[in-house]
Amino acid sequence: MRKILFLNYITTNMNFTFGTKKDNLLSSSEFVSGLVTGALIGLAVGVLVAPRSGKDTRKKLAGAASQQADELADQWDDAKSDAKKEINTIKTKVSDSSDKAIDKLDSYGNKVADKAENLTYKAEDKADDLADDTKSAIDKVKDVFKIG
Template identity: 35%
Template sequence: MFSLRNNYPQDYFKDQSYLTGVLTGLDAGLAIGFLLAPRSGKKLRKQISGVLGDQTKKAKKHWDNTKHETKHAARDLKNSVISAADKAEDGISEYAHQAEKKAGQLTDTLRNGLDKAKEATGLS
């Protein structure tokens, strides 16, 4: 029965023999490719340089787009948090105002009750 030694793909990059095999295969493939290439070395290097330059430009453009989108997302998130905090503060202020109003009403009710009790007992 065949079983894999590593459970996850990232485990292969930690395996020294696996990495050695990958690098050896890459070196052998490049060497054979250069030996059997239909172009001269100068033309091949120019082509490789052009392809790498194009890929570098694409990667830089992608990086710049990602940075731009990240800045916008961060700004939007900040605005959302500020808006939520403002709403929460408004709600808390409203509850505090209602609680203060209710406390005032209870105080008035207690004073009226005490006044009535004093009158009833004749302690005024």
């Protein structure tokens, strides 16, 4: 009789529906919360019935937690070190690139200055040639007209 009352209580209060929510079973939050609750209860029962004493179990758990914390700290230090190395590599590459850019700009600047200087000399030569031609033409005109 107790079993029947218990089963009746469970089926009426737990709202079991068979076959209607089959597709939504895995996405149901009730299923997930039941799964988590079951896992926690299983863990608690496992700790309670473990062959070690509570003190030994706590010591073992504390040791495992400490080991995990040490490993995590080591991984954090490794990650920081790797990040610093990568930052230094990037700084070096940026510095090298900027040095190359500055060198190229200086080179282009020097080429422009050299071309400007060459053009200045050519212009001066042309001006001198023009002045000589003009003086020669004036001398010829003076000779033709016998001026001066």
